[in-house]
Amino acid sequence: MTTLRILLGDQLSDSIASLADLDVAADTVLMAEVRDECTYVRHHKKKIVLVLSAMRHFAERLRARGVRVDYVTFDDPDNTHSLRGEMLRAARRLQCERIVVTEPGEWRLLEDISGWQQASGVAVEIRDDGRFLCSQRQFRHWAAGRRALRMEFFYREMRRGHAVLMDENEPAGGRWNFDAENRKRMPGGVRAPAVPGFAPDAVTQAVIDLVAREFGAHFGELEGFDLPVTAEQASVALDHFIRERLAGFGDWQDFMRSGEAVLFHALISTSMNCGLLAPLDACRAAEAAWRDGIAPLNAVEGFVRQILGWREYVRGIYWLRMPQYGHLNALGATRPLPEFYWSGETGMNCMAHVITDTRAHAYAHHIQRLMITGNFALLAGLDPDQVDEWYLIVYADAYQWVEMPNVRGMALFADGGVMGSKPYAASGAYINRMSDYCRGCAYDVKAATGSRACPFNFLYWDFISRHQDRLSANPRMAMPVRSLARMDPGRIEAMRSQAAVFLDGMG
Template sequence: MVSRLVLVLGDQLSHDLSALRAGDRARDLVVMAEVMDEGSYVPHHPKKIALVLSAMRHFADELRADGWQVAYTRLDDAGASRSIVGELMRRGEAHGTSEVIATQPGEWRLIEALEAAPLTVTQLPDDRFICSLEEFDAWAEGRRELRMEYFYREMRRKTGFLMEDGKPAAGKWNFDHDNRKPARVDMLRARPMRFAPDAITKEVLDLVADRFGGNFGDLRPFWFGVTAAQAKRALDHFARELLAGFGDYQDAMLAGDRFLHHSVLSPYLNIGLLTPWEICTRVVEEWTAGRVPINAAEGYVRQVIGWREYMRGLYFREGPGYVRRNALGHGRALPAMYWGAPTKMNCVSQAIEQTQKESYAHHIQRLMVTGNFALLAGIDPAEVHEWYLSVYADAFEWVEAPNVIGMSQFADGGIVASKPYVSSGNYIAKMSDYCASCAYSVKAKTGDLACPFNLLYWDFLVRHRDRFGRNPRMGPIYRTWDRMDAERHHAVRDGAAAVLARLDAGDEV
């Protein structure tokens, strides 16, 4: 006789999950389900789907070995429901129970679906994070600006990571100023750890190829880890082989190196195979031993306990309507080049091709190449949001939406960022080798060969001067524009209009 159902979702693959802690191995039934609704609510990258499904199947086996009863639904099972709620109802009817224990999902659509289910569902807090939602709300209450830097300092104090006698290690909270060096090609640079697919993963790959083979993205080769043990090996490899250079080169981009010193641990962290405590403890261990510099350790810790926790708190504080915000009124359709159509812009081509092949791009490629172009071109932020949610293996709405709607597209009107993250081609030229082999000239400010980023940058600022003209951080930029003569103004605006007209016509840019 089953007393209750214990729901475990595909991004909740942690043995200390609150729902599992509240469950009883002797009386309760764990429900895990591969359902079409979760696989298709956006057109997910096939690698992302394969990662989640294989990790789920491995985790279910671990739960059984740990003494749990597990009812596991495979995507191709006869009689399977399309939805999580449908599977809960099916299992509940089969076992004579309507009571469900769940850990709160990381997306509003699933939270609301569980709330509306004709079942008695108890949603427990997801306490795998450093900061609870209540703590975040208490920190945010009454503040005029919710700046991540101040939240990050509170998380440093709470965890003790990189703290010495109550003060930040090495005397500074933030070493980001040291982390903006361009990188050089290095054939000896280590790569993130890769894992050969086992029998379970191979079976999943065949299923995904059959059901989602038409989605944007290359399914094979597939090299992600799919268990906590593999994720821990990947963490240790990163800490030993790559972390030391992470700080210096975290913003760099190279055409021949997709990963540089990045860890590619976020997919494992976001589905529950690693915890923020594990990652930061290992990073701090390397710094304490003197094997990595402070700017590398601090830069990585800030990503995990600063940005990641801040984004989650903001997503839940702002509510379900956050993803529909559009403060700048942008409405242009997402260009076909984001789905692999040709583009003459080498930086965009490199970022999209990498995304297609790996379901991965690092934060500067996302923010300052694909995100920057979308913002400058006035793309509808809802379409930009859906694209990022679709194509990246680490993208789940609680973390993706604030990064895109807030940080990347300024669609929340400035909650996340005090000014828009826009730049001309000069920033990309400084931080990458992309421009050297581009059809456009990053040095050309006007004319047919001018880099579209150069033209759209000024056009964006002029279009939105009423909003940003009084921003103290942007005043010097507008003064630079005002010093240009009328002929230059016309050349820039006409060039930008031509670029946007080609986008609207579906022509190659």
């Protein structure tokens, strides 16, 4: 039976389900660079380079194994520039008897692929993505009947099921979670090792030229592209992290420092999310580092929790609750996204640094995303649809299955508590404690009113006041609600008035 096997741009793995029973003599693998996937949001230029270059390199990898690859380049004059259109062209051209594809990572694509059989007249098989460590079916089973879908309990099940950081039936070190030890302020004299970069080869340079020509108006900078685009490069990046930065990751994973976007973070999410690096391999490597005495347990557990726990959990929530999840707006936020989210031109030093770094690198670490840009969006009541789209645009590791729950659920509380037990709202005090951003800022982090008051301060109390009826029913928000009740009404009014003027002036 002649089979057309279709690989999407984030499915660049030897172990992908659609290649599992490949017949090299009879089957063809279709890979297509299409405008639709580059522009359904205006992706960061480096994100487009990453995916197209990784696709081209993976096609070479397949051809080296003797696999017949039908590769449609972006500038092919016959390119229809949609996945459906290229599927139909290939099906006609090859007269295939069936089409095999692995389930996509985004609801919009699954909806489209579900109609391919009718459109083509060829049987289409959509396979589970076995690269994830918890299938959609398994997650639904775990979630069934639970009043609250808390990640911590899911994470414990994943640790047990995959025997990661376990000593027989007990968690390594006698505890499941070392998060309380991973929130330290980094001493000024500590410097993180440099991250390995991968200079563009001829394939990548051709893609950079293409993106400059076709997508020059998209967000972000092209200069300095050095992300891994092959499995071998991704393995080098992981090995370097394990040897050089994992030991410092635990203590300082929540810290933020001006001009240092990566610090002790792994910078492997781009590779993992497009298929170049297997998540369980990363977890096993980190565990081996602890058992070999290379890294402490709090660092290794924190790293494993992000992958085996959080990454799998957000994917489970996404597929469990879509498509309704993409429309949730529990706090009724409607304010438009301000222009400085694109330009970085704002007096708020923390926002300026994170957005400027994001423009340059298509990267920010998880606390920068949650507690700087996400926290501001929450406090300001920014429209979840616009914030959601911004995060999907600006990060090279962003695919909707991972981006949307993190934004709507964790950052914005737009899901009303499906993921988080409380809104992750914070004033300037948190930013001052966990960064050096407040030094040299145009605003005074200790002031909540007045011309130099830190916007995060008066916006925080405006947020608490605005939503106090809802928040008073949440035990984890009881303290700020009680604090608000004890405040002088004149002070509250002054902060709320300043918040209104500031928000109205954002444009």
